[in-house]
Amino acid sequence: MNAILNTIFTKHQHQPGALLPILYDIQHELGYVPEDAVPLIAKELNLSRAEVHGVITYYHHFRQTPPGKHVVRVCCAEACQANGSEALAAHAAKRLQGADVTLEPVYCLGLCSIGPAIQIDETELHARVTPQKFDALMHKLGEKA
Ligand code: FES
Known part of the structure; x- marks a missing residue:
């Protein structure tokens, strides 16, 4: 180090x-x-x-412990909250229990009008994420592992 x-x-x-x-x-x-x-x-x-x-x-951005194999960020800023990001974050926390995935809040991904938005591993952005869409994305992520 x-x-x-x-x-x-x-x-x-x-x-x-x-x-x-x-x-x-x-x-x-x-x-x-x-x-x-x-x-x-x-x-x-x-x-x-x-x-x-x-x-x-x-700053929420900084982690103090090593991340999991994947990092999933759920936008918790105002516009996404208005589109259900709190429920999505709760669903994500439940869905990812025991998985080698770090779940973090993020405050705006630039997809405000088409939220709730998530980001996977710094590279993938997804909009209008429902719990069902989230599960499908996590299933895909698991297949990549
Ligand atoms: S508020 Fe969620 S992407 Fe901007």
Whole structure:
């Protein structure tokens, strides 16, 4: 992990406000921001551990534990909520129990008028997702495994 962090620190060395870009890069490389990275980031940026930890916990984007084999994000922003995303998120949580899939909220995927929207593994966006459509997508995802 230290070699990866050092590469990321060097990349952002002279960048003002480097904390968020560093956290993004760490999560991109490792899949999450390990607790062990917090003191190293704090030292690098001359911040307190609490400040770094505060930013990690404030932004829903950052994970503090390794993700599952797949990451599924359900949009929980207002427009999708109006189209039933809360019920969809509850269905997803039940459907994914015991699966090696990380379920996360996300706040807008740019498909507001055709929600509820979900994202699978950073690459796939799906709109108008009903519980039935969700199950079909998860079945397909299982077949890819
Ligand atoms: S509010 Fe869900 S995609 Fe924008």
